[in-house]
Amino acid sequence: MDAIFTLDNIRYDYANTAQPALRDVSMSILRGQRVAIMGANGSGKSTLLRILDGLYFPKSGTVTAFGEPLDEHHLMEDAYAHAFRRRVAFVFQNPDVQLFNPTVYDEVAFGPLQMRWDKQKIARAVADTLDMLEITHLRDRAPHRLSGGEKKRVAIASVLILDPEVILLDEPTAALDPKSQSMVVDFLVGWANSGKTIVTATHDLDTVPDIADDAYIFQHGAIVAHDTPANLLRNHELLLAANLVHAHHHHHDGVPHSHPHFHLGHAHEHSSGI
Amino acid sequence: MGGEAHHGKRRGNFIQRTIDALAETLERSLYAEQLAEGGGLLQRLDPRVKLVAMLGFIICAAASRNLPVVVAIAVVALGLALVSRIPFRSLMPVWIGMFIFSGLIAGPAIFLTPGPSLATVPWLGWQVSSYGVRSATLLILRSEVSITFSVILVMTTPWIQVMKAMRVVGVPTTVVVILGMTYRYIFLMLQSASDMFEARQSRVIGKLSNADARRLASATVGVLLSKSFQLSNDVYLAMQSRGFRGEVYTLDEFRLGRNDYIAIPIALVIIVSGIWFGYV
Amino acid sequence: MHIPDGYLSPSTCAAMFAASTPFWYVASARIKKTLSMRMVPLLSVFAAFSFIIMMFNLPLPGGTTGHATGAALAAIVLGPWAAVISVSIALIIQAVFFGDGGILAIGANCFTIAIVGVFVAHYTNRIVAGNSAVDSSRRVIAAGIAGYLSINAAAFATAVLFGIQPMYFTDSNGAPLYAPYPLDIAIPAMMIGHIGIAGFAELIVTAGVIGYLQKNDISLLSIAQTGVPAAANAAVASGWQGARRMWLVIATLLVLTPLGLIAAGTAWGEWGAEELVALDGGQTITAAPTGLLQYAAIWEAPVPDYAVSFLSSEQLGYILSGVMGVGLIIFTMLVSTYIAARFTRRNEHSNP
Numbered sequence: 047m048d049a050i051f052t053l054d055n056i057r058y059d060y061a062n063t064a065q066p067a068l069r070d071v072s073m074s075i076l077r078g079q080r081v082a083i084m085g086a087n088g089s090g091k092s093t094l095l096r097i098l099d100g101l102y103f104p105k106s107g108t109v110t111a112f113g114e115p116l117d118e119h120h121l122m123e124d125a126y127a128h129a130f131r132r133r134v135a136f137v138f139q140n141p142d143v144q145l146f147n148p149t150v151y152d153e154v155a156f157g158p159l160q161m162r163w164d165k166q167k168i169a170r171a172v173a174d175t176l177d178m179l180e181i182t183h184l185r186d187r188a189p190h191r192l193s194g195g196e197k198k199r200v201a202i203a204s205v206l207i208l209d210p211e212v213i214l215l216d217e218p219t220a221a222l223d224p225k226s227q228s229m230v231v232d233f234l235v236g237w238a239n240s241g242k243t244i245v246t247a248t249h250d251l252d253t254v255p256d257i258a259d260d261a262y263i264f265q266h267g268a269i270v271a272h273d274t275p276a277n278l279l280r281n282h283e284l285l286l287a288a289n290l291v292h293a294h295h296h297h298h299d300g301v302p303h304s305h306p307h308f309h310l311g312h313a314h315e316h317s318s319g320i
Numbered sequence: 321m322g323g324e325a326h327h328g329k330r331r332g333n334f335i336q337r338t339i340d341a342l343a344e345t346l347e348r349s350l351y352a353e354q355l356a357e358g359g360g361l362l363q364r365l366d367p368r369v370k371l372v373a374m375l376g377f378i379i380c381a382a383a384s385r386n387l388p389v390v391v392a393i394a395v396v397a398l399g400l401a402l403v404s405r406i407p408f409r410s411l412m413p414v415w416i417g418m419f420i421f422s423g424l425i426a427g428p429a430i431f432l433t434p435g436p437s438l439a440t441v442p443w444l445g446w447q448v449s450s451y452g453v454r455s456a457t458l459l460i461l462r463s464e465v466s467i468t469f470s471v472i473l474v475m476t477t478p479w480i481q482v483m484k485a486m487r488v489v490g491v492p493t494t495v496v497v498i499l500g501m502t503y504r505y506i507f508l509m510l511q512s513a514s515d516m517f518e519a520r521q522s523r524v525i526g527k528l529s530n531a532d533a534r535r536l537a538s539a540t541v542g543v544l545l546s547k548s549f550q551l552s553n554d555v556y557l558a559m560q561s562r563g564f565r566g567e568v569y570t571l572d573e574f575r576l577g578r579n580d581y582i583a584i585p586i587a588l589v590i591i592v593s594g595i596w597f598g599y600v
Numbered sequence: 601m602h603i604p605d606g607y608l609s610p611s612t613c614a615a616m617f618a619a620s621t622p623f624w625y626v627a628s629a630r631i632k633k634t635l636s637m638r639m640v641p642l643l644s645v646f647a648a649f650s651f652i653i654m655m656f657n658l659p660l661p662g663g664t665t666g667h668a669t670g671a672a673l674a675a676i677v678l679g680p681w682a683a684v685i686s687v688s689i690a691l692i693i694q695a696v697f698f699g700d701g702g703i704l705a706i707g708a709n710c711f712t713i714a715i716v717g718v719f720v721a722h723y724t725n726r727i728v729a730g731n732s733a734v735d736s737s738r739r740v741i742a743a744g745i746a747g748y749l750s751i752n753a754a755a756f757a758t759a760v761l762f763g764i765q766p767m768y769f770t771d772s773n774g775a776p777l778y779a780p781y782p783l784d785i786a787i788p789a790m791m792i793g794h795i796g797i798a799g800f801a802e803l804i805v806t807a808g809v810i811g812y813l814q815k816n817d818i819s820l821l822s823i824a825q826t827g828v829p830a831a832a833n834a835a836v837a838s839g840w841q842g843a844r845r846m847w848l849v850i851a852t853l854l855v856l857t858p859l860g861l862i863a864a865g866t867a868w869g870e871w872g873a874e875e876l877v878a879l880d881g882g883q884t885i886t887a888a889p890t891g892l893l894q895y896a897a898i899w900e901a902p903v904p905d906y907a908v909s910f911l912s913s914e915q916l917g918y919i920l921s922g923v924m925g926v927g928l929i930i931f932t933m934l935v936s937t938y939i940a941a942r943f944t945r946r947n948e949h950s951n952p
Contacts, residue, residue: 145504148503499693555641
């Protein structure tokens with residue numbers, strides 16, 4: 047298996063905070079791999095995804111994507127940018143950011159239009175994608191008339207239409223009702239043998255074994271653990287230290303004790319929703 | 321003493337009024353979208369044809385120097401509203417609102433405009449000028465007719481289609497795309513402003529002082545502005561992620577149908593003759 | 601206020617589109633250069649924002665309410681060019697979808713609010729704020745004054761548009777076809793409401809929001825400078841060269857306008873409120889309500905009755921007064937740009 051992304055000693059700083067958003071991050075993501083990036087809010091998960099998508103560029107260190115350096119300069123070239131954007135898709139945590147078009151149809155057609163596909167091909171692809179995600183009836187709907195689950199479906203449709211090789215998902219189950227959460231997890235599970243590379247940033251630990259074969263835990267912008275999901279989830283002390291679970295203190299028959307408590311994902315990171 | 325009944329519908333404090341206004345805007349667009357799906361005559365026409373025709377009618381009304389032609393155009397407007405099944409009750413408030421607005425402005429012109437005297441107001445001794453009456457009537461009628469056409473357009477056409485159709489009258493594609501995104505984010509912000517006010521409303525006991533209301537409004541606008549900037553940055557990333565490189569491309573989905581080929585000559589005849597007869 | 605359709609003649613509407621177009625053109629060229637790819641999302645979101653603030657009805661001192669146009673706020677936060685476009689877009693949406701302002705009058709409304717209003721706010725703010733710190737209270741005061749003057753300038757421009765209608769657009773008998781009041785009624789009637797009420801709504805929103813941002817999100821107050829760095833620096837440095845081409849276009853328009861107006865010809869003549877009561881022998885001229893007479897008395901134009909006394913033709917006098925007025929505005933703008941540029945330069949030298 048060849049590496050799709052190779053990160054070497056990445057550091058990223060935000061302008062107005064002293065603490066780096068990411069430091070000393072080195073990792074490689076292989077073709078067809080399903081990777082989970084776990085971490086509490088502010089651990090740097092979203093920043094990492096944005097670096098993988100060529101939206102942010104590290105202050106130091108190198109990113110290699112598909113065997114070529116991924117940097118600001120390279121992405122200025124039209125041909126490279128188009129090829130890269132087609133191959134790598136990003137599903138943002140906040141659907142109000144992801145859905146910027148006035149109708150569902152325009153939203154799904156946006157990517158292909160930027161790729162300068164011809165009109166017939168776009169029309170066919172949009173129809174197929176809407177059909178695949180069972181949202182054909184929402185075709186002319188405005189985003190503010192969609193439920194949370196519907197917005198997520200449209201967001202997924204809007205990136206799937208380009209048939210990307212890599213899909214980056216930022217907290218895909220956050221702020222969704224249970225039914226929509228399981229819909230998203232079903233998609234992620236369904237992509238298991240599709241050959242697509244899936245990188246999911248999440249703190250919804252329950253779903254991790256189903257959606258990933260490989261997992262990282264981030265804390266304060268650095269990798270603190272890298273193992274299979276099963277092994278990581280067994281290590282309660284590690285999860286506790288990374289703020290992915292918190293201890294509940296109880297008294298049972300007058301004997302105080304504590305045990306880790308799993309938190310289902312409903313927190314918001316990088317949420318700019320209005 | 322807050323919230324006296326005699327203030328009517330608009331009673332309540334500043335927060336309540338603002339929430340009402342925001343909610344009303346949301347409802348109006350929803351209502352227009354439902355009507356746009358209704359099976360009236362205009363709903364079956366291409367948005368470009370409708371846009372250009374309505375614009376033509378409005379120009380006709382504006383250009384006409386003679387009252388009977390403006391009246392004839394008003395009849396066209398009423399006829400179109402009727403065959404498009406736009407309920408009377410949704411046009412009535414528009415007409416009344418415009419009548420009050422234009423009436424207040426045009427009213428004094430009845431006395432102020434120089435011209436042959438028609439009558440004298442008892443006691444006050446003001447002369448009613450026939451030119452003044454004509455001018456006021458023209459002004460009110462024109463403004464009513466114009467707004468009726470634009471209401472007909474936006475009530476029979478999904479709003480986003482109206483925006484896309486604007487390209488035929490020379491609005492640049494980039495502006496059309498910006499209009500579409502603006503429209504999309506207006507609703508997000510309406511919701512957000514309304515949530516902020518409601519959250520505040522639930523904590524207010526009694527009447528908010530005017531000074532507090534102004535502070536609250538400033539703070540809400542400030543929060544919206546901060547969020548807008550953050551939002552625009554994130555939307556920019558989302559657009560880039562899907563291949564946006566600064567140039568906008570749109571789909572041209574409109575296609576003229578049989579109804580359009582019938583409608584175009586009819587509209588053309590009405591507009592051209594309206595302008596012709598209006599000028600003489 | 602937003603001008604509805606029916607108040608302005610089609611030719612005035614067309615002229616206002618023509619007058620707005622160079623500003624839109626320069627604005628989009630500048631924004632494209634400075635914001636490049638960010639332009640579309642930034643303008644869209646801020647146009648949505650401008651639309652929303654036009655909906656806030658504020659309680660004002662004295663028991664009335666008013667709403668702000670947001671033009672001044674946009675000018676201060678986004679810089680004038682981005683403000684021109686986003687306020688224009690908000691006005692277009694208001695006109696087309698909410699019937700607030702006419703369709704044919706879009707050009708006129710954009711010119712008065714999104715161009716005159718925005719630039720008056722921009723220059724006022726720049727002059728009053730000077731080089732004070734971004735978090736100083738002088739900035740809040742500057743914003744308030746900019747808001748107040750901005751909406752009043754827009755109202756004045758609107759009143760002038762109304763006021764010239766009966767001069768040029770009448771039927772064969774001389775009855776006005778569009779807005780019926782001449783300048784000496786339209787201007788005071790329009791300005792009283794704006795000087796007294798609406799100006800304060802704009803003042804409160806503009807100053808209030810700038811004050812709020814100083815405390816809570818001060819980074820936003822440097823978008824116009826830092827977010828668009830090239831624009832802010834270039835605007836001062838190239839204030840003369842960059843804008844010169846546009847002033848040339850305006851100057852040409854100014855020269856052509858009087859010619860067009862004279863060609864349009866047959867104005868019914870001058871009739872101020874005083875003349876209406878001066879009943880002539882035929883008793884055909886009606887009396888004016890005394891209230892309006894009072895309004896008219898409040899407004900004392902620097903050039904009496906808009907007519908330059910040594911000119912025999914009053915119509916020509918009007919035209920010259922108008923040209924002088926616009927020339928005065930342009931002159932003030934240029935002088936203020938020059939002063940602002942010198943101020944900045946001197947400060948840069950003194951603080952190396």
